[in-house]
Amino acid sequence: MAKKVMRRASPSGNGLETALDNYFGLTKAGTNVRTELIAGFTTFLTMAYIIFVNPQILGNAGMDKGAVFVATCLAAAFSTLLMALYANYPIALAPGMGLNAFFAFTIVLTYKYTWQQALGAVFLSGVLFFLVSVFKIREYIINAIPLNLKIAISAGVGLFLAIIALQTSGIIVDHPATLVSLGDMKQPAPLLALLGFILIAALNYRKIPGGTLIGILAVALIGIPFGVAQWQGLVSLPPSIAPTLFKLDFSRALELSFIIIVLTLLLVDLFDNAGTLIGVTHRAGLLDKQGRLPRMRQALMADSLAAMFGSLVGTSTTTSYIESSAGVQAGGRTGLMAAFVAIFFLLALFFAPLAGMIPAYASAAALLYVACLMTRGLAEIDWKDVTEYAPAVVTAITMPLTYSIADGIGFGFITYALLKIFSGRLSKLDPVIIVLAALFAVKFLIK
Numbered sequence: 102m103a104k105k106v107m108r109r110a111s112p113s114g115n116g117l118e119t120a121l122d123n124y125f126g127l128t129k130a131g132t133n134v135r136t137e138l139i140a141g142f143t144t145f146l147t148m149a150y151i152i153f154v155n156p157q158i159l160g161n162a163g164m165d166k167g168a169v170f171v172a173t174c175l176a177a178a179f180s181t182l183l184m185a186l187y188a189n190y191p192i193a194l195a196p197g198m199g200l201n202a203f204f205a206f207t208i209v210l211t212y213k214y215t216w217q218q219a220l221g222a223v224f225l226s227g228v229l230f231f232l233v234s235v236f237k238i239r240e241y242i243i244n245a246i247p248l249n250l251k252i253a254i255s256a257g258v259g260l261f262l263a264i265i266a267l268q269t270s271g272i273i274v275d276h277p278a279t280l281v282s283l284g285d286m287k288q289p290a291p292l293l294a295l296l297g298f299i300l301i302a303a304l305n306y307r308k309i310p311g312g313t314l315i316g317i318l319a320v321a322l323i324g325i326p327f328g329v330a331q332w333q334g335l336v337s338l339p340p341s342i343a344p345t346l347f348k349l350d351f352s353r354a355l356e357l358s359f360i361i362i363v364l365t366l367l368l369v370d371l372f373d374n375a376g377t378l379i380g381v382t383h384r385a386g387l388l389d390k391q392g393r394l395p396r397m398r399q400a401l402m403a404d405s406l407a408a409m410f411g412s413l414v415g416t417s418t419t420t421s422y423i424e425s426s427a428g429v430q431a432g433g434r435t436g437l438m439a440a441f442v443a444i445f446f447l448l449a450l451f452f453a454p455l456a457g458m459i460p461a462y463a464s465a466a467a468l469l470y471v472a473c474l475m476t477r478g479l480a481e482i483d484w485k486d487v488t489e490y491a492p493a494v495v496t497a498i499t500m501p502l503t504y505s506i507a508d509g510i511g512f513g514f515i516t517y518a519l520l521k522i523f524s525g526r527l528s529k530l531d532p533v534i535i536v537l538a539a540l541f542a543v544k545f546l547i548k
Contacts, residue, residue, distance in 0.1 A: 121437055125189055130434040137191075139311040140433025141441025144193050145449075146317050147464045148424040151177070151195045152449055158201045159417060162209040162216040167340030172415035174450050175342070180407030180419050182443035185436035188399035191429055192381055193442040194407050197420040199505070200369060204417035208362055217350035220412045222359060224349055226366035227408030227418075233371075234401040242375075244393050245533035250513050251379050251388070252478050253493035257500035257509050258380035258423055259475025262468045264501040270294030270465035289327040290462040293320045297466025305430070305470070313431045313467050321463040329462065334454035345415020368544070370420050372507040374404050376500075377421040384475055385429040423506075426471045488524050492517035511541035 118134055127133055155173045156166040173196055180194035208219040246254075267273040271291040276282035284291050297320035304312030324330035353359050378401075382394055389395060404421055411419035428438050479497065483489045496513030500506055518538035521530045 125435040125437040127435060127437065132432055132434045132437075134437065136432040137435060137437040138441050139314055140191065140428035140431040140438045142445060143311070143314045143317070143431040143467070144191075144422075144425050144428030144433065144438065145442050145445040146314065146459055147427040147467050148193060148195055148422050149445075149449065149459060150461060150464060151198065152446075154198070155196050155201055155416060158205050159216070162205040162219065164216050164415070165340075165344035168342050168344040168346070168415055171339050171342040171450065172345050172411070174339075174446050175414050176407070176411035176416050176419045178443045178446040179410050180403070181439050181446065183406060184400065184403045184421075185439035185443065188396050188403050189436035190378075190382065190387070190396070190400055191385060191433040191435060191438040192378070192400070192425045193422050193428070193439055194404065194419055195422055195446075196411060196416045197370070197373065197418050197422075199373075200366070200420065201417040203366070203369070212358060212362065214353065214359070214362075215350060217348045218353055218359075219362075219417075220345075220415065221349045221351045221354060222362045222366060223418050224409055224412040225351075225354065225363045226370065227405055227412065229363065229367050230370060230405035230408055231402060234398065234405050237398060242371075242533055242537065244397070245531040246375075246379075247489070247517065247531075247534070249482050249489040249493045250496060250517060251383065252481050253496040253513060254376050254506075254510060255380040255383040256476045256478045256493075257497035257513075258376055258426075258506060259472045259478070260497055261472075261500040261504075261506060261509070262423060262426070262475065263472035264504070266294070266465040266468035266472060270462040270469075289324065290329045290460070293324050293327075293329065294462040294465045294469070296320055296323075297463055298469045301466055301470045302473075311431060313427055313470065316470075317459065317463045317467050320466060321459050324460055324462070330458060330460045333458055336451050337454055339450040342414060347413060348415060349412060366418055369507050370404075370408065370418055372510045374401075374421050376506040376510055377423045377425070380423060380475060381421075381425045381429055383478065384426055385434055387434075424468065426475060427467050430471055430474055488517075488520040488526060492520060508545075511545065514538040514541055 121134055122128055127137070152170060152173055156169040159169045160166045177193070177195035184190055184192050184194060204219050204223070208214050208222065209216050264273070271284040271288060272294060273281050274284040286292065297316050300319060301313050301316035304315055309315065321330050325332060378394060378397070382388055387394065394400070407419040411417065428442070482493045492513050495516045496509050499512045500509030503509060514534055515538045518530060518535055521527060
């Protein structure tokens with residue numbers, strides 16, 4: 102009877118909600134449309150900075166900044182929607198930080214390729230990415246990663262987020278003698294970042310819906326009177342994408358240096374993406390009992406198609422974003438969260454001034470909170486076996502100190518393989534780990 106009453110009480114306009122529930126499995130995942138919306142908006146806010154940072158970085162390569170702004174929004178929207186509809190994961194995608202710097206400062210400014218040729222390299226790396234995904238090579242590689250290393254990758258990504266948050270908020274700064282040092286805590290930005298972090302943590306402890314989002318918006322508004330956040334208006338028409346659309350150039354594709362560039366893009370994207378997928382899905386509770394990721398093939402193929410699409414519209418490699426963790430913490434559990442993120446990126450084309458009002462310190466507050474949540478995964482490591490926990494610690498601590506998820510994974514593989522071999526436990530090693538450890542060792546030696 103109770104169930105019948107609930108059905109009668111449901112409004113007639115719930116057809117869309119029912120369809121979304123059936124497609125994304127909201128009820129099964131323990132979520133609903135409202136929660137996914139809040140989670141999607143939270144994720145968007147924590148990664149919206151890429152809309153403004155990416156044009157600045159790629160502008161150094163001679164690309165039109167207005168066109169790159171549009172390309173960034175479109176690449177993020179298309180790729181994230183593909184992840185939502187095809188893989189049904191709460192993971193958003195956008196042009197990757199680090200990969201865009203490699204594009205501009207290494208491929209173009211150091212190796213003297215044109216930005217059009219660099220876009221060609223991005224496209225070809227996406228094609229290779231797609232092929233290794235279709236033939237399940239990537240899936241096999243990621244599934245071969247031991248559970249303790251997967252947990253360490255999740256925690257290491259958390260530590261990596263922490264150093265990004267502390268750096269972008271000005272809480273830590275570079276130092277010629279000690280590498281890092283405490284920033285000027287008399288400035289409003291680091292103080293507001295800490296306030297935001299405390300507010301977000303407190304709201305989530307009290308289980309306030311959308312606590313992370315509330316904290317971001319609150320400290321952003323508080324910063325306006327101090328001049329660290331500015332009201333920049335509401336709407337504006339998007340610039341033309343014509344200067345970068347379909348401008349790929351493959352004229353130097355057979356050169357050895359070009360091939361090395363393509364393989365480097367593939368390698369970095371492969372392991373950065375693996376770290377992000379493992380980190381976000383582990384915290385969301387989406388890994389199975391063996392620590393494997395269901396529907397991994399779909400997720401990997403979506404990511405590879407994202408790289409190809411991004412190069413076509415005019416941006417560097419598009420990849421999965423660890424900032425998706427902020428949305429997961431806000432309750433996002435399905436691809437519907439990602440679908441909402443895609444919608445917000447499309448809206449950002451017309452609301453660029455409003456999206457740009459969120460300062461770095463406000464997003465940093467959320468990232469620092471998410472970092473704390475992800476790092477607690479270290480408690481789940483097998484601390485009784487030194488051949489398991491030692492590589493895990495190396496993996497986790499190397500990521501933030503090298504400022505690279507991929508390098509952290511590489512050091513983890515090498516440490517894990519060598520420890521197993523020298524402790525007489527070679528039979529416990531998957532051949533994939535041995536091969537990857539050797540490849541990373543070569544990469545580090547010739548770097």
